[in-house]
Amino acid sequence: MSAPNPWDNYTIGNAPVNPRTGNTRPCHACTRKVSSRGKNGYSGGSRNCKRLDEHHGCTQCRRDGLACINEGHIMPPYPEPPSARKHPPKCDHCLLLNFPCEKKRPCDACFESGTECTGSTFLCWYRGVPSDSMYGYYLAHGFGPTGIWDPNAIPGWVQPLDYHLQYIQREIDLANGVPQPPQVGAHPPMSDAARALELEYRQVLQLLNTAINNKDVDGNLTAIAAQLSVDLINMIPSNQSQVARDVMFFLQQRTVEFSKSNNPFHEAVPINFRGIKGINMNTLQLWNPGPQQYNYLGPIRNVVNTPRNGPPSPGPARPTFWIPWNIGDNDIPIIPNDNQFPPNHPEFIHPEHIRRAPFMEHPCEDGESELSTIPLMGVTPLLVQPEQCQVQNFQGGICGKASQTRCEDRNHDGPGMPICAEHEQQSRSNFMQQLTGIVPLLRQYLCAECTSAGVPLWNNLTNQGWKVYYQLPAGTNKPPDLQCTSIITTAMSKKVGGWYQTTYPITGCSCGYKLFHRVICSPHRLQYLINMQVAATQMREYCKSLYGRMVCPLCRARPGIDNYQFQGQAGGEENAIKGYCCLNCHGLVFEGEGGEPVQVV
Known part of the structure; x- marks a missing residue:
């Protein structure tokens, strides 16, 4: 008695043509696509199952190493060389464990381990497509012939033209119990x-x-x-x-959709002072004109955190004084030195500031500046049709002058507030002195030893994601690459950090430029100045909680040169350049020549 043939009811080639459309029905594999199954289980008709003629299989099956079966007809492979294969994204399980993954869903790795197969199904098939465990399927996807764990791949493998006959013979052998080659490797066991x-x-x-x-x-x-x-x-x-x-x-x-203070459903948003001391409420009339009872309100009528008109400017890869969350007490040893220095000495450690078990949380984990929604680059756009300036006067009315500019802060969900040139200049003048007064609070200087290192200093910053503001002298060799990827700032979608071949007025970093070289409404300027003071104050408290004093942002071992009044060797008097870190935007600034202290401009 002859061996059973499971294909007695099948024919080879000549799949019929649909008399109504002139096209063939999609093959079995193309109807098993996960992400594109259409009406009656078909995935978009013959346009997604391309065949040269009724005598051959489709392009997709040959490209993926499958036997093309169409309504009971086992088709010879598509005769032309297949186009380049698109590799689908891995499922979540394989992506996370860096396992090999292919087009079946559930994939082999998840199926073998009994794990739910989740994640992308782009270009994938439901498991159970005929020939999806045959050697050609695995070779076509870059594995060895026996499965995903087989390392013996054959680069550039192309399905042979008699593959349909090989498939039939394999099925006959399986029906008659003929042993098949064992699968190489196995899914790693998991507890x-x-x-x-x-x-x-x-x-x-x-x-x-x-x-x-x-x-x-x-x-x-x-x-x-x-x-x-x-x-x-x-x-x-x-x-x-x-x-x-x-x-x-x-x-x-x-x-986050809306902040507590920036709510688009309110007519005006209260300025959030956040506990800052020293704010003279009477000066609010100067900073933010309006009726007396409203001078603490910012008329920001359409402000939200997200969505924004543009993405925020990312900070550096890590903020100043950042430490890993799981760092231990012994990793930052603190040795009291009250027997060596008086309390007013720069190196004196103040034990009352130190916090351990747990450490104080970093006040700016992602290093994002309070000014991240203000653009740094680009020309201020002008309105095609001038609009009325919306700046309030002391009587509660609006200016009403023709304005060609709006507030450029991207926190406006929609058009920003129109501001005329006169009030924009007046706003800048009003706030300039306030920013100049908090510059020392914003700056944390490097120690003399770190800034005297020259080239080794730049090399120590290589690929660390710092933002560095410094005008390199003419003829300087190409500086090292400072950029790196960062999860917390951009989810590794792009690199952060780099050289900014200039220093900006007032702050040296981009903060002063953003506040006073972009068109910004007074309520925003006021709120950001308050936020910057809070950010710098919190950063100082955080640094002291780690080290008991303010220290150099790079070595974190020695005080900054400002603690020595810029005098003597420890004060960097002999250094050609001086550096500091902005405690708002976390950028590094290097400036000053000839040993002169860096002056606020």
């Missing part, structure tokens, strides 16, 4: 604890993936998954992973 932890990490990844797919944020999902996988392999709980923490912080900052 229950590892499986539970993998689910936690996958949830973090899925939140980011959802935000990216919804176009709420930009991000490099693959690169972040690779970093998460390192913590997962090391069995670090997700709530103790710095990578997971950065992802969640990034998402929280980018998806």
Whole structure:
């Protein structure tokens, strides 16, 4: 008695043509696409299942190493060389664990381990397509012939023209119990604890993936998954992973709709003083003109945090004085030195400021400036049709003069407030003195030793993501690359940091330029000046909580040169340049020549 042939009821080639449309029906594989199944289970008709003629299979099956079966007809492979293969994104499980992944859903790795296969289904098929476990399928996707764990790939492999006959013979052999080549390798075993932890990490990844797919944020999902996988392999709980923490912080900052103070449903928004001392309420009439009872209100009638008219300017890769969340007390040892220095000495450590177990949370985890929604570059756009200036006067009315400019702050959800040239200049003059007065608070100087290092200083900043403001002397060799990727600022969608080949007026960094070289309404200027004071004050409290004193932002071991009144060797008197870090935007500024202290301009 002859062996059973499971293909007795099938024919080879000549799939019929639809008499109504003139096209053939989609093949079995093309109707099994996950993300494009249409009416009656078909995925868009023959235009998604391209065949040369009724005697051959489709292009998709040959490209993916499948036997093309169409309504009971086993088709010879498409005769022309297939186009370049598109590799689908990995599923969440394989992305997180850096496992091999292919087009089936669930994929082989998830199917073998009993794991739910979630994530992208782009270009994927439902598991169970005929020949989806045959050698050609795996070779076509860059694996060895026996499966995803087989390393013996054949680059450039093309499906042979008799593949349909090989497939029939394989099915006959399987029906008759003929042994098949064993699969190479296997899914790495996972304990229950590892499986539970993998689910936690996958949830973090899925939140980011959802935000990216919804176009709420930009991000490099693959690169972040690779970093998460390192913590997962090391069995670090997700709530103790710095990578997971950065992802969640990034998402929280980018998806908050409205702040407490910037609410678009209110006519006017109160200026938030946030506990700042020394604000003279009487000067608000000068800073923000209006009726006496309203001089603490900012007439910002359409302001939200997100969505914005443009993305915020990212900070550096890490803010000043940042430490990993899981750093221990012993990693920052503090040795009392009251037996060496008096309390007024720059090196004296004040134990009353130090906080441990836990450390004080960093006040600006992502290093984003309070001015991140104000553009730095570009020309101020002019209105095609002038509008009435909306600046209030002391009687409560508006200026009403023709204005060709609006407030450029991107926090306006829609058009910013029209401001005439006269009131814009008046606003700048009113606030200039206030900013100049807080410059010393904003600056934390480097120590003399760090700024005397010259070239080694630049090399120490290489690929650290710092923003550096410095006019390099003519003829200077190409400076080192400062940029790097960052999860917490841009979700690794682009690099941050770099050289800004200039120093800007007043602050040296971009803060002064943004406040006084862009058109900004007075309520915004007032709020940002208050916010900058708060940010700098909190940064100083944070630094003291770590080290018991203010220290150099680079070495974190020695006081800054300003603590020595810029005098003597410790005060950097002999240094050609002097450096400081802005405690608002966290940029590094280097300026000053010939040993002269850096002056506020």
